[in-house]
Amino acid sequence: MPEAERQTGAAGPDGGVVFRAAGLTKIYETGEVKVRALDGVDIELFASELAVLLGPSGSGKSTLLNIVGGLDHATSGKVWFRGQELTAMNDRALTRYRRANVGFVFQFYNLIPSLTARENVALVTDIADDPMTPDEALGMVGLSARLDHFPAELSGGEQQRVAIARAIAKRPGVLLCDEPTGALDSKTGVQVLEALDRINRELGTTVAVITHNVAIRAMAHRVIRFQDGRIASVEVNASRIRPDQIEW
Numbered sequence: 413m414p415e416a417e418r419q420t421g422a423a424g425p426d427g428g429v430v431f432r433a434a435g436l437t438k439i440y441e442t443g444e445v446k447v448r449a450l451d452g453v454d455i456e457l458f459a460s461e462l463a464v465l466l467g468p469s470g471s472g473k474s475t476l477l478n479i480v481g482g483l484d485h486a487t488s489g490k491v492w493f494r495g496q497e498l499t500a501m502n503d504r505a506l507t508r509y510r511r512a513n514v515g516f517v518f519q520f521y522n523l524i525p526s527l528t529a530r531e532n533v534a535l536v537t538d539i540a541d542d543p544m545t546p547d548e549a550l551g552m553v554g555l556s557a558r559l560d561h562f563p564a565e566l567s568g569g570e571q572q573r574v575a576i577a578r579a580i581a582k583r584p585g586v587l588l589c590d591e592p593t594g595a596l597d598s599k600t601g602v603q604v605l606e607a608l609d610r611i612n613r614e615l616g617t618t619v620a621v622i623t624h625n626v627a628i629r630a631m632a633h634r635v636i637r638f639q640d641g642r643i644a645s646v647e648v649n650a651s652r653i654r655p656d657q658i659e660w
């Protein structure tokens with residue numbers, strides 16, 4: 413990003429660097445076949461920004477999110493989280509990093525069917541250092557009236573919002589979302605986007621959202637496009653639209 417944009421905070425309300433990747437490369441080897449999933453990626457993510465990651469299937473978006481989230485190791489190159497080098501950490505240290513700092517949201521909600529919304533969130537709040545209460549976290553995502561519902565009694569969008577409440581209840585610095593609206597229609601998807609937007613604005617959480625839905629780019633501070641394991645472009649949105657103005 414040009415220095416001038418960083419100084420004006422155009423990337424987000426804060427502008428401090430949360431993640432920095434330099435020459436990040438990931439090669440998957442399956443038998444004889446080598447896939448260069450990331451090919452020398454240099455990118456920064458900033459404090460309090462909402463970044464949307466776009467790009468064709470197989471372009472490396474999930475691989476990047478998994479490495480910055482401490483779920484996977486890079487083949488070469490480096491990644492720092494607030495100055496701590498993640499690529500130098502062993503699995504134990506990465507697990508500690510992840511527990512303390514990262515919330516994940518995936519396309520499928522992975523809720524425990526036999527537990528209510530509140531109990532699903534409590535699984536995390538019971539083991540975190542300074543968590544919100546489950547009721548607070550579910551309130552943030554607009555589910556105060558659904559605390560005692562089981563997943564089967566909730567719509568897809570509501571289940572995804574329970575998953576988001578579970579991810580943010582430990583107050584992570586970053587929330588990494590891989591296709592969070594991929595299984596949802598426009599109306600319920602917008603409610604999920606509203607929850608992510610509110611978390612970004614009110615808690616200052618850095619939010620990265622992978623999507624195939626280009627309409628979502630308009631709510632981001634920045635749009636990062638992937639192509640063939642590289643960053644093809646980074647665009648700063650001069651103005652952003654609210655999630656309820658997005659349709660697909």
Ligand SMILES: Nc1ncnc2c1ncn2[C@@H]1O[C@H](COP(=O)(O)OP(=O)(O)OP(=O)(O)O)[C@@H](O)[C@H]1O
Pocket residue numbers: 440441442447448449467468469470471472473474475476638
């Ligand atoms: N565990 C793995 N083993 C082998 N190859 C993998 C593995 N994970 C990803 N890949 C390959 O790495 C490349 C990048 O995959 P990645 O999932 O990061 O892409 P993506 O942009 O997130 O795609 P999509 O939008 O379809 O989720 C693809 O060619 C994929 O097949």
